[in-house]
Amino acid sequence: xxxxxxxxxxxxxxxxARLIDCxxxxxxxxxxxxxxxxxxxxxxxxxxxxxxxxxEYARHADRYRILPDFVIGxxxxxxxxxxxxxxxxxxxxxxxxxVPTASATSVVLLRILLETRLGLRPRYRWFDQATEQDPIAAxxxxxxRIGDVALRREPAPGRRATDLGAAWNEWTGLPFAFAxxxxxxxxxxxxxxxxxxxxxxxxxxxxxxxxxxxxxxHATLFGLSAGRLERxxxxxTYELDxxxxxxxxxxxxxxxxxxxxxxxxxxxxTPTTGPDTGPTPAPASPDV
Numbered sequence: 001x002x003x004x005x006x007x008x009x010x011x012x013x014x015x016x017a018r019l020i021d022c023x024x025x026x027x028x029x030x031x032x033x034x035x036x037x038x039x040x041x042x043x044x045x046x047x048x049x050x051x052x053x054x055x056e057y058a059r060h061a062d063r064y065r066i067l068p069d070f071v072i073g074x075x076x077x078x079x080x081x082x083x084x085x086x087x088x089x090x091x092x093x094x095x096x097x098x099v100p101t102a103s104a105t106s107v108v109l110l111r112i113l114l115e116t117r118l119g120l121r122p123r124y125r126w127f128d129q130a131t132e133q134d135p136i137a138a139x140x141x142x143x144x145r146i147g148d149v150a151l152r153r154e155p156a157p158g159r160r161a162t163d164l165g166a167a168w169n170e171w172t173g174l175p176f177a178f179a180x181x182x183x184x185x186x187x188x189x190x191x192x193x194x195x196x197x198x199x200x201x202x203x204x205x206x207x208x209x210x211x212x213x214x215x216x217x218h219a220t221l222f223g224l225s226a227g228r229l230e231r232x233x234x235x236x237t238y239e240l241d242x243x244x245x246x247x248x249x250x251x252x253x254x255x256x257x258x259x260x261x262x263x264x265x266x267x268x269x270t271p272t273t274g275p276d277t278g279p280t281p282a283p284a285s286p287d288v
């Protein structure tokens with residue numbers, strides 16, 4: 001049986017829609033968790049494949065292979081990765097910035113935007129966004145929130161909210177890949193992984209044909225209105241196309257400059273075969 005991690009935020013639903021709506025096939029087990037938990041589970045061998053934080057691949061590229069085609073990304077505002085602050089971002093030098101334990105990629109992205117883009121040196125501290133409601137009230141100058149917590153939150157009066165997807169896009173002109181589907185290298189040739197690839201393509205298409213209906217039926221699960229959830233889903237990107245891969249390459253270059261990944265990072269892919277199309281061709285740029 002193949003064990004598939006599932007990010008328990010609404011942003012993962014579009015790719016896993018059919019699995020959640022109709023149930024997984026007998027050969028597949030779905031295991032939910034926050035991004036940081038799925039990263040740890042994949043590293044520990046507790047799951048075989050998952051939409052893990054994109055920075056996780058950079059940190060363990062020798063151990064993982066990327067499943068082609070799938071991403072959780074944005075080409076502009078992401079809406080669910082938000083820095084709330086009591087001052088403009090360029091005023092955060094040497095200030096305390098609270099970052100969530102649930103995240104990995106978003107924390108590195110924030111470091112890139114503050115340290116590389118703005119030349120700042122903030123002081124970071126971890127917080128649990130599920131239990132600590134307002135790090136700014138506790139003395140931080142800014143707090144990063146991710147996922148549905150960020151989607152549901154209204155910043156306190158007088159505070160600023162900065163969308164990291166929009167900030168990255170404004171700076172680089174590129175989209176941002178927050179998560180890519182990664183498999184353990186020792187399962188890369190498993191026939192069930194090829195089956196999963198075809199299943200996820202079908203699931204993503206299932207979502208695209210029923211987005212309004214699915215938003216109406218599942219909105220309460222995420223604590224959002226159906227209209228808000230549908231608008232959010234339609235603003236995201238789920239295909240790991242050439243432009244998204246260029247954004248991923250730029251992110252890895254910036255992360256490496258901060259010591260968050262290797263200077264040279266080849267992307268290694270799982271071989272996949274769809275039921276109708278035959279072998280999936282390798283991406284045009286196998287190395288970034």
